Amino acid sequence: MTLAITVGVLVAGAVYLLTARTFLRVVLGFVLLSHAANLLLFSTGGIARRGEPLGSELDAAVTADPLPQAFVLTAIVIAFAITIYLLSLAISGRHDEDEDEEGEDR
Amino acid sequence: MSGAILPLFIAVPLIAAGIAAFAREGRRWPLALLFATLAAQFVASFGLIGGTRQGEVLVDGVGGWLPGIAIPFAADMLSALMLTFTSGLSLVCCWYAVSSGVGRIRLFAPLVLAMTAGVNGALLTADLFNLFVFIEVMLMPSYGLMILARRGRGTERSVYGSRLYVSFNLFVSTLFLMAVGLVYATADTVNLGLLAGAAKESGLVAAAAAIALAALGMKAALLPTHAWLTQAYPSTSPAITALFSGLHTKVAVYAIYRLYAVIFDGDDRWLLVGLVIFGATIAVGAMATAGERSMRSMLSFSMVSHIGYILVGVGLFTIGGLAAGLFYLLHHMVVKASQFLSVGAIEDTYGTDRIDRLRGIGRREPLVAATFAIAALSLAGLPPFSGFVAKLVLVIATIDAGYVVLAVVLIAASLVTLLAMLRIWNAVFMSPVPEGEAPTRRIPWSLAAPGAVLAAVTIALGLGAQLLIPLTEVAAEGLRDTSVYVTEVLR
Numbered sequence: 001m002t003l004a005i006t007v008g009v010l011v012a013g014a015v016y017l018l019t020a021r022t023f024l025r026v027v028l029g030f031v032l033l034s035h036a037a038n039l040l041l042f043s044t045g046g047i048a049r050r051g052e053p054l055g056s057e058l059d060a061a062v063t064a065d066p067l068p069q070a071f072v073l074t075a076i077v078i079a080f081a082i083t084i085y086l087l088s089l090a091i092s093g094r095h096d097e098d099e100d101e102e103g104e105d106r
Numbered sequence: 107m108s109g110a111i112l113p114l115f116i117a118v119p120l121i122a123a124g125i126a127a128f129a130r131e132g133r134r135w136p137l138a139l140l141f142a143t144l145a146a147q148f149v150a151s152f153g154l155i156g157g158t159r160q161g162e163v164l165v166d167g168v169g170g171w172l173p174g175i176a177i178p179f180a181a182d183m184l185s186a187l188m189l190t191f192t193s194g195l196s197l198v199c200c201w202y203a204v205s206s207g208v209g210r211i212r213l214f215a216p217l218v219l220a221m222t223a224g225v226n227g228a229l230l231t232a233d234l235f236n237l238f239v240f241i242e243v244m245l246m247p248s249y250g251l252m253i254l255a256r257r258g259r260g261t262e263r264s265v266y267g268s269r270l271y272v273s274f275n276l277f278v279s280t281l282f283l284m285a286v287g288l289v290y291a292t293a294d295t296v297n298l299g300l301l302a303g304a305a306k307e308s309g310l311v312a313a314a315a316a317i318a319l320a321a322l323g324m325k326a327a328l329l330p331t332h333a334w335l336t337q338a339y340p341s342t343s344p345a346i347t348a349l350f351s352g353l354h355t356k357v358a359v360y361a362i363y364r365l366y367a368v369i370f371d372g373d374d375r376w377l378l379v380g381l382v383i384f385g386a387t388i389a390v391g392a393m394a395t396a397g398e399r400s401m402r403s404m405l406s407f408s409m410v411s412h413i414g415y416i417l418v419g420v421g422l423f424t425i426g427g428l429a430a431g432l433f434y435l436l437h438h439m440v441v442k443a444s445q446f447l448s449v450g451a452i453e454d455t456y457g458t459d460r461i462d463r464l465r466g467i468g469r470r471e472p473l474v475a476a477t478f479a480i481a482a483l484s485l486a487g488l489p490p491f492s493g494f495v496a497k498l499v500l501v502i503a504t505i506d507a508g509y510v511v512l513a514v515v516l517i518a519a520s521l522v523t524l525l526a527m528l529r530i531w532n533a534v535f536m537s538p539v540p541e542g543e544a545p546t547r548r549i550p551w552s553l554a555a556p557g558a559v560l561a562a563v564t565i566a567l568g569l570g571a572q573l574l575i576p577l578t579e580v581a582a583e584g585l586r587d588t589s590v591y592v593t594e595v596l597r
Binding site for chain 1: 235239242246249253265268269272273276277279280283284286287288290291
């Protein structure tokens, strides 16, 4: 339940930021959205079993599902790389949308 | 031919990309590596067509894990045909890119090679999460290609277009990732073999997989989410627009065909929803084509319209419909790239693609004019070009399935497309050469030839349709009855 609410709050914040005119806020929106996606992926394996899925003698009753963890790891790497790229897009191009708001003091 | 070759389609371009990334500025060997890799892949994919001719499915469970645990690659006729056409198109588009100068920028070869690896992976994987990963591998280099320009020569328009393109694709990818998670939560697997028919049996899996299909539909620029494509594609350089038009949306279309056939098992309860969306996409795209002012924007809108045509095949989900849709897909990849290349040759030489600023191109540039005319007539669906065959078999399949209204939409939209193409033709090509303006520039042969080669292919596909249609029928049967695909993936 806590996870569901957290995902919901993150998505709500992401949607708010994604609709902003400033590109930097859009980038932050994507950061929130990818967190929401990662938490959602974590919850797909069931959150009751939390033992680490390492070693040879694993008990199926307590060991966590390793597959969503692998998914999340892949997704984090991809989201991180694209965020950096988005930030570089945000500062390139002289006439930014955020010029109106930040004035000429940059 | 055995399935063991399949991982090479991903490994070889990726390794080549890694090597080419180390090249110094101005070196030519990365381009040689690029063309060699693409040509080898082109030849190998013909081998795959040969190996899947009877409806066989080649599978390689990478790493030798147990079936169901391994993350397999699988190639059937559909994948083989797609691979052949994407490699051929990439070859021609890279040829144009090198002639027009974009291809000589240092990072061009490694980026295209990495994108090729992603495209191949997406076409061959039999795993939903791997599909997400390979679509990302395909998109990442494309973000770089989108704003590729010489130092100091980049334009604001390309930065704007790139922001839109990256934001939209990232949003859709995140949505697709969430959908993959939900499919795993509801079906306990992401292996396509194990997922076979799961959405037909369980409403929960169907809801989760529907989100994945919606995300792919957004990537394919279906109505009402088509606006990103018509904004972003005209903003980059012509060579890159042509390359993307043949690869990106088409991979999404391929994935829609594959996922609906396997996960939904062609469930006919939802087909009408698809047909309504596809019909609206066809109508709106065709009408918007006629109202644009620059040629590349017009071609982008017309592309949206034709994505609708292609997907009508999956919306009918009969053998005839699927085969017609797949033939349309292959025809459209060739024709659209040919048009983007001939329009690009004009834009790269004359500096604009606005139809109110170009005059008398037909007199000055007969080869480009002929290329454009052939592609435009093929796009509108006139004989003897491939567009005629594609439209004819699609309309017949639509009427056979009983959707007469949709058939009317298909024919009406192609008339509107013909009008839009005539508008370009009259304004840009047939208008008289402006007086007192000496023709200072001519389109070089090396820019005109790539588009002409693809125009020749559309004539060949039109006259030799008897050769290709049986192959798309084999692919269609593989989609209609996925049992061979599923047993091979799980073996």
